[in-house]
Amino acid sequence: MNFLLLFHHLLAALIVAFSVSLAAPTTSAQNATVDALVYAFPLTSYVNFANTGFVVNASNDFATNTFAHVTTLANASFRTIILPNTDTLYSAALVDLSAGDVVVTMPEREAGRFYVLPVYDLFGNNVCSIGTATDSTAGQYLIQYRPSDAGCDLAPVDAKGYAGTVSLPTVYGAILLRIEVYNASDVDHIVSVIQPQFNLTPLNEPSSGAPPLTSALLNDNLDVNNPPLSLLQLLSRVALFNPAEEASDSERVAATLEAAGISFDSQSYTQPAGVDLASAYSAALDLVEQVPSNPANLLPLGSSSPSTWSTTLPSLSGDFHTRYDVRAFIGLVAYLQLNSTQAIYPAYTVTQEFFANTTYMVEFFGKPNVVGFWSLTIYDGDGYLVPNALNRYSLGDRANLTYPDGVSVYGNGASGDEAESRSFYMLLQSTDVKVASDWESNWLPTPTDGAQFLFILRFYGPTLSLTDGTYKYPQISAVDVNPPLPSSE
Template sequence: MNFLSLLLAVLGSSASLAAPTTSAQNATVDALVYALPLAPYVSFANTGSVVNASNDFVTNTFAHATTLANASFRTVVLPNTDTLYSAALLDLSAGDVVVTMPDRELGRFYVLPFYDLYGNNVCSIGTVTNSTAGKYLIQYRPSNAACDLIPDAGDEYAGTISLPTVYGQILLRIEVFNSSDVDDIVSTIQPHFTLTSLNTPSAGAPPLTSALLNDNLAVDNPSLHLLQLLSRVASFNPAEEASDAEHVAATLEAAGISASSQSYTQPPDLDLASAYTTALNLVQQVPSNPANLLPLGSSAPITWSTTLPSLSGDFHTRYDLRAYISISNAYPPTQLHASHLDPPCFYANQTYMVEFSGKPDVRGFWSLTVYDGEGFLIPNALNRYSLGDRANLTYSDGTPVYDGNGNGAGGDSKAFYMLLQSTDVEVATEWESNWLPTPADGAKFIFILRFYGPTLSLTDGTYEYPKVTAVDANPPLPISE
């Protein structure tokens, strides 16, 4: 079991809230909440990056996926199945980096988001915000994140992205129209997204290496592992908000983290196990806090909601929300680009019918994707993991909802249906096009509804969100009106 799996296993277990009793105890709780996003970053670096002949990270270079995510994909949890990923580890320790963005193909959606070490989406360029082709400068500005998408005076750069941490990452997503479209993206689009390191003054930080993130850390103790890891990187990867940097530094010092020696020493009388339990409970309470959510409609057994736009993607000083999002929904872009709607877990020994009131109105694309209880795609004979505007969805009379390329993505109020049913049960002919396989043997599953380029209708109450109903296997297909 890797460290992230161990962490998620602990998060998923029950834990009683323990009251901290000392200032070191309080500081350690805060330090652990602050450090939790490091776990998915390390997992991403270890599984999603390219390595060289010495089995070390290759930084500031895109690793382009050449196939869509499937049931064997483990680079990130809750992956998209309708975009091709291109991932890069950013290391600004040796100086600035330039990202080149090619001309956008008309009608194709993509988003190029830049994340700091702790999972904050500091900047995104692409179809919605800024599709200007050219070079963008990526620089390290400690505790001063910025996303300046205005060309510089000499027109050398179309914009400047200032990361508040010396390490970060990029997770480019390019829309795929259909399965035959993949080869074209791989050969004609991906190669034109490039990263180039510049010979600029060093940031004074060590290079981003596998040894830095992995060597000589506690393996079987997640709390100790996190604090040791944070001690190595905190001094040159400070808090995003300059106004909070001094407070965070003092908190980490009180927790036993030395900025000068990049080491961790457990304070005397600290109950580390209790501090970790408290930290996890604080993070687990985030999704149940209505102050964090924008309600979008309710239809038993679910209530549709998404993270408030002000808290979406870039979390500033909300370290509890940052931790929850980072470990449960790795690296979402800001809500301007994507709105993720997360219902609770369901069970595969129950069939569910999802009724859409009409086509969601989006500027990009949308999809509903099913995952197992760990956030990975579900094996099935059709290799079908999601349905949306580029699928062969049909109305009840058999006519297509879309043309297979996502055309006609909004404005139609005619109802259509999806069936979430276990791979243990043979699906009825009339449901074949609209069937999403759920796990065999009664295992838990979740599903996520994603909108890329959501319009106002999806957040202002105009659009009626899907109704999810528990039904018998292969129920009669409702008649669309």
């Protein structure tokens, strides 16, 4: 997947014209401003997430500490988040610990069904994940504000009866529950039986002293026509009660923000004399853009050499600690990413842009070994699902994939060691072209009119074989329209 393409599209949406200071910049304040902007970038995605009708109540304010259940699978009109899943149902919540702790109730898991309830801090760190991959038990989990001792403890707290404790470093946060959907007929069961069993209950103690999480706090009286100024104004409102995840880095971060003009006392921003916000913004974006092309941030995947697939290092996936540049990049292009114990997102690292006027064949050299499920999903250049007559946006282990001889990849008769290592294929071809009948089950529609597109490969509940070089990752080739099926093996 070309993450840089998506990053550039998002920048085009973020950047608008604004005035430039002509004064000579003050080096220390200028550098601090660059760092502060990098630090603050994930707030843009948090505000977008909060502003959707997903978590807004009838009074047009935020409905905090309550789940908003999505009752239909994501489709081409879904705009709540970029790069949405198409094989899970979402339940979202804005977490507000300003008035006290919150308890999340987890139901008993249905045998065989994968789910994950990740709890994020304000900046998109996946501080804790409760669910199948962590073998979590049913019960109540305490979510508390602990800026000096953040973390995840899934051991029972006998004295209080909690199944575990989530300690957030920030007073505001988010939850994006994903529940595996087997097929379209499974949706009603999840909506009527499973989703209602997930609940959030505010305890209203102990108070943090922070203001409540409201639409006014995140949206009102910001200079929205000046992106860097608006972002620093927003950061100044939330910085006091939403410090860095790593307590050991909080003092340094606070000093940097103060040098950039953030006042913790007045919770306001004042542009330091001589600071050039335009150049600081440009420099901050440049730093973030370097993240996906830096080999030091990546783990090569697969058995081929050199590897054509990679993923973000596990230590930099979902929970970013002091790597604010990586946090910013993921916050802009893959907001609310899960940590690597829950999912990995292999990226195709060959320098290549994908266009819908070209047909591509993806060869899988065997079934990916996952505890949960896997899928490959097509998106347009902005990170949204591609409209098509079949309403088909992804293929994976619950699709009707077939081998070249017509045998189902995941149906009866497709088992045993030979089947696990047998090749199967997907065809990425534009909706402008009628697909050949031989390819119908394995076809993923790409956009019309030659537009650029992206794809995401997701492995939920990844096993060690997917990261230790054992599994041979797919090969992608440009081919003729409706090519002959490869020879059956």
